[in-house]
Amino acid sequence: MDRTTTTTTTPTPLWAVRVAVLAHLAAILWEGATAGQLVTFNHDALPLHYFGAFGVHAMAALQVLTALWYWNSAGRGAGAPRTLLLVSGSAFLVGFPQAALGTYGPLQAHVPLALVLTGLAVWSAVLAWRRP
Numbered sequence: 001m002d003r004t005t006t007t008t009t010t011p012t013p014l015w016a017v018r019v020a021v022l023a024h025l026a027a028i029l030w031e032g033a034t035a036g037q038l039v040t041f042n043h044d045a046l047p048l049h050y051f052g053a054f055g056v057h058a059m060a061a062l063q064v065l066t067a068l069w070y071w072n073s074a075g076r077g078a079g080a081p082r083t084l085l086l087v088s089g090s091a092f093l094v095g096f097p098q099a100a101l102g103t104y105g106p107l108q109a110h111v112p113l114a115l116v117l118t119g120l121a122v123w124s125a126v127l128a129w130r131r132p
Helices: 013-039 043-073 080-104 107-129
Strands: none
Touching (some): 013 043, 013 080, 013 107
């Protein structure tokens, strides 16, 4: 084995963003599944939905941090890293009023904001997975 040809792979900021985006989407999918249970009056799903919201916030924060890392590593230039950071930050910010409306507000506002949050997360995934 030639030591000059072996390389160690280190996690790149782009791959970290991609993993964070997928984790965020998985948490949102969990919330959608538990919300579907609540619509069918399965009240046992309420704690799962409630605590799943904390996972959505945590994954959104992780996504913002990795997007910031990616943006910094790309030289803070314009283009995809900046857009990804802005969309990730928007998803993080939208998550809080969306969750608050689910607990303290009308569901007529909670559900549309959930769709906006899902759209922002999908937009982030598209930005993270398109060719850099």
